[in-house]
Amino acid sequence: MNSRYAVQPAAPGSSAVLTHDLVKRYGDFTAVNGLDLNVPAHGVYGLLGPNGAGKSTTMKLLLGLTSATSGDMWMLGEKIDGHHHPQAGRVGSMIEGPSFYPGLSGLDNCRMVADYLNLPRSYAPAILKQVGLAGHEHKKAKDYSLGMKQRLGIAMALISQPELLLLDEPTNGLDAEAVVEVREMIMNLSSQQGITVILSSHILSEIEKMAPVVGIITQGRLLYQGGLDALREEEHIDFRVSDPKLAATILASNNIDYRWAADLDGGVLRTAELSDGCVSALITQLVDRGVGVYRVASERKTLEQAFLELIESPQDHESRTMPVAKRDGGPR
Structure with a gap:
């Protein structure tokens, strides 16, 4: 276990x-492998990863729907295990x-959920209105559209006015209009009511629009935790020279750190982002010393490139976490 990465409970x-x-x-198969989640209160946290990565299993562990093989969990300030979970109604879910x-x-x-939780039936109409189902409350659920069924599932999870809401792929299979509506509803639950929302998805663009903090999981392992923007490398400059x-x-004499990426054309020298004045002075020095400067390019990986690289080659990446408040990556 990487001690730098371990959550301090x-x-x-x-x-x-x-x-x-x-x-x-499950037998010889490890569905969840040493997860260290840290979900900030009163926000939206995205559990992001490909299908089969272990997202649903993680949510089932948190809800007590399956038992952990090992490890520890805390939810809403309480240690949870097979014998103890938060009081019914503090956590809502759609898995x-x-x-x-x-x-x-x-x-x-x-109303059926309200009865089960010993809550007033009068909560039901207000919750349905909150999720945009006012006017459809008397229609049978089987006649609902897919988007309306998703809304009903979220309404049933909200009937107890929970502090924590777990939503597994809440926009899966919806058309573009329904996706936008469900997305806005989830964000409002957090921003206006202070509910902590954990939502899972395999779609990067959906998580990016809703969750300021994410955990990226694949093959049961948490590869990254923090803000999505910090997942990308710091902007860098590539110098292709003769x-x-x-x-x-020359770079070393100017105390400029660099990395040499050799290729068939001789290679590229990569530095951190430099000021325009520094780049201009450096090019002048290179030319004065007889070095041909073929190309100078300022580049940065797109978020999609960084995400795909991370999940497609997880063995090449050390699990890392970023401070929650840090939204922009620095040299690491």
Whole structure:
């Protein structure tokens, strides 16, 4: 276990959810492999990864729907395990799609959940209005569109006015208009009501639009945790020159760190982003010393490139976490 990366559980109340070295095995298959989640309270946290990465299993572990093989979990300031979970109603969820009785109306489905939680039935109409189903409350759920069914599932999860909401692929299969509506609803739950929302998705663009903090998971391992923008490399400058060795000496004499990426054309010298004045002076020195400067390019990976590189070659990347407040990556 990487000690630099391990979550410190000394103050679990500062986060809505913490896990430490969480593992879930099914026989010889490890579905969740040493997860250290740190979910800030009162925000939207995105659990991002390809299908089969372990996202749904992680949510089931948090909800007590399956038991951990090993590791520790804290939720809403409480240590949770097979014998103890937060009081019913503090956590709402929609896992692997909405679950409801298709022969009942939307209103009756919500009333049924209220009855189960010993809550007033009067909560149901207000919740349905909140998720945009006012006017459709008496229609049977089986006659709802896919987007309306997703809304009903979220309404049933919200009936208890939870502090924490877990949503598994909430925009999966929706058309573009419904995606926008569900996205805005989720963001409003966090910004206007202070609900902590953990949502999973395999779609980078969806998580990017909703969650300021993400955990990227693949093959059961958490590869990255922090702001999405910090996932990208710091902007850098590539110098393609005629004599990389001499150019490297000149860079070193100016106390400029560089990395030499050799190729068939001689190679590229890569530095951190430099000021325009520094680049101009450096080019002048190179030319004065007889070094031909073929190209100078300022580049940075796109977010999609960084994400795909991370999940397609997880063995090449050390798990890392960024401070929650740090939104822009620096040299690492």
